[in-house]
Amino acid sequence: MSGWQRARRVVNYVNLSTPLGLLxxxxxxxxxxxxxxxxxxxxxxxxPFPVAGAFTLGNVVLTRRSEDEGYLTGPLLRHEARHATQYAFCLGVLMLPLYFxxxxxxxxxxxxxxxxxxxEWLADLDEGGYRRRSPWWVRRTVIPSKEEGPDSSVV
Incomplete structure (x- = not known):
């Protein structure tokens, strides 16, 4: 464990986010x-709340999946570790209202x-398994005219 990870662990205990996660x-x-x-x-x-494959409170990463499934590994675990770091920077349980x-x-x-x-952006959307969606003001369907044909771009 690196020095930063040790510091994050201590900060998240002191700011009460890890004890909340354990509770x-x-x-x-x-x-x-x-x-x-x-x-x-x-x-x-x-x-049943929250509806997520995994979520983090302090240094505690929670999932409904069993340990045997190997779900909390690789990119997803890196994503959740970044959330643990966010708790350390956001004054612990104060991250919850900011997150919501x-x-x-x-x-x-x-x-x-x-x-x-x-x-989620700061924790890397892709590693968390999130799809990137366009803002509502960008998503509009364009029906191509006969001159443009079906290969026209959609804005």
């Missing part, structure tokens, strides 16, 4: 194990909770 994991009856980089992986989370405000902005812009969410 949520316990309430959701998840099994918590040590993960890489000072993360705690909580598998088998049973509460970013969800609202994203829904207003494109109708999806993650595509224009600043926190």
């Amino acid at each position: 949520v994991a316990r309430l959701g009856r998840a099994r918590v194990t040590k993960g890489p980089g000072g993360l705690l992986l909580a598998h088998g989370y049973r509460i 405000a970013a969800v609202g902005v994203s829904v207003l812009i494109c109708g999806h909770h993650g595509s224009w969410n600043l926190f």
Whole structure:
């Protein structure tokens, strides 16, 4: 574990985001194990909210999937680790209202909770499995005229 990962772990305990994550994991009856980089992986989370493959509270990464599935690995785990870092920079549990405000902005812009969410962009949308969606003011269908033909570009 790097020095930065140790510091993130300490900051997220002190700012109460990791204790909140452990409480949520316990309430959701998840099994918590040590993960890489000072993360705690909580598998088998049973509460139906939030609707996500995985989510992070402090240094705790929660998923409904079992540990045997190997879901919390590779790009997704890197994405969730970036969220753990965001908790350290956003004063812990204060990240939650900021995150939900970013969800609202994203829904207003494109109708999806993650595509224009600043926190998801900073955590790398692609590694989190999010599709990039155009803002509502850009998405318009253009029916090509007969002169343009079917190969015309859609704006």
